[in-house]
Amino acid sequence: MALDLISLSDFRNHARSELSGTGHFNLLTGENGAGKTNVLEALSLLAPGRGLRRAPLAEMPLGGGDGFSVGATLTDGSGEPVRLGTFVRPDRPNRRRVQVNGAEASAASLGEWLALSWLTPAMDRLFADSAGGRRRFVDRMTLALDPAHARQAARYEAALRERNRLLGDEAPPDPVWLDGVERHMAEHGSALARSRARTIAAVAAALAEFPDEPFARPTLAYAAGGPVDLADFAAALRESRRRDRQAGRTLTGPHRDDMEVVMAGKDVPAAICSTGEQKAMLIAITLAHAELAARGRPGVLLLDEVAAHLDPVRREALFDRLRAGGSQVWLTGTEPTPFAAIAGEAAMWMVERGQLARR
Structure with missing residues (x-):
């Protein structure tokens, strides 16, 4: 099972972004600050907790606004898909709400549908951290x-x-x-x-x-x-x-x-x-x-800039391990070159100023 038909509205620098036709590998490329990590953060909110940045809700709406929404469909290509969504409404800007197939649900219930993991550059100091x-x-x-x-x-x-x-x-x-x-x-x-x-x-x-x-x-x-x-x-x-x-x-x-x-x-x-x-x-x-x-449960793995500091041997080993794993994988990078080994099997998007274009 994988996430598809993903939508971001008024989230960070994404006024309206949609991703469809996802695959096992999904690659977002673009310059620093283009909005790649924002897509990963949006996906991370489809799990219980505060997301991969642990940011306050007030920081997430576009342009300092007071509302946003993130949605995705969980599907395996057969059977009934499940629509997961999370949003903040302008009348309750400090409360994140969750829906599953259009019905109100708790944030904790998201963990019953999806197992989300991530790795970001901010986590590199984990072993030297408190x-x-x-x-x-x-x-x-x-x-x-x-x-x-x-x-x-x-x-x-x-x-x-x-x-x-x-x-x-x-x-x-x-x-x-x-x-x-x-x-x-x-x-x-x-x-x-x-x-x-x-x-x-x-x-x-x-x-x-x-x-x-x-x-x-x-x-x-x-x-x-x-x-x-x-x-x-x-x-x-x-x-x-x-x-x-x-x-x-x-x-x-x-x-x-x-x-x-x-x-x-x-x-x-x-x-x-x-x-x-x-x-x-x-x-x-x-x-x-x-x-x-x-x-x-269905697994989703978010890897932000993970290939940037790996030599070719370790990158190839990483892709082999991810290829054999059961999780859908989302990767970001400033350019597609380090991901040449998976280019033929990945869904790819170019990100520029909060806009997405399919490669």
């Missing part, structure tokens, strides 16, 4: 595999904010109220941690099947920020009340999780590997995850 950046990366991978993950994360964050508020008050918190908040934290936090651990383990197992060359193969490990077992986490929260009250915040739990990444061939932490090695490991992780995600 633990929070890697948690967001893991959560996005987890959400593509388990749409219920977003609900657990939201409920845990709400309980965490409430516990931190109680701990920060001058007066000692009501122990009964605190007990209830910590029960919610333990329930949703334990589920959150287990989901992250399963995702990292699944991607790590998939990566173990990857060759060390031409991409640097990483090994992954889940670094828990606290006890994962529900009862153990609940006990840890009770025992740490005095310490956390002194600190003014909760110091244990999945909000302190991390993902440890090591380059397999050298047994060197990814954070101190070369820029090229880090990029290669990030590509390998993205490909392994996309292959996993596409097993249960």
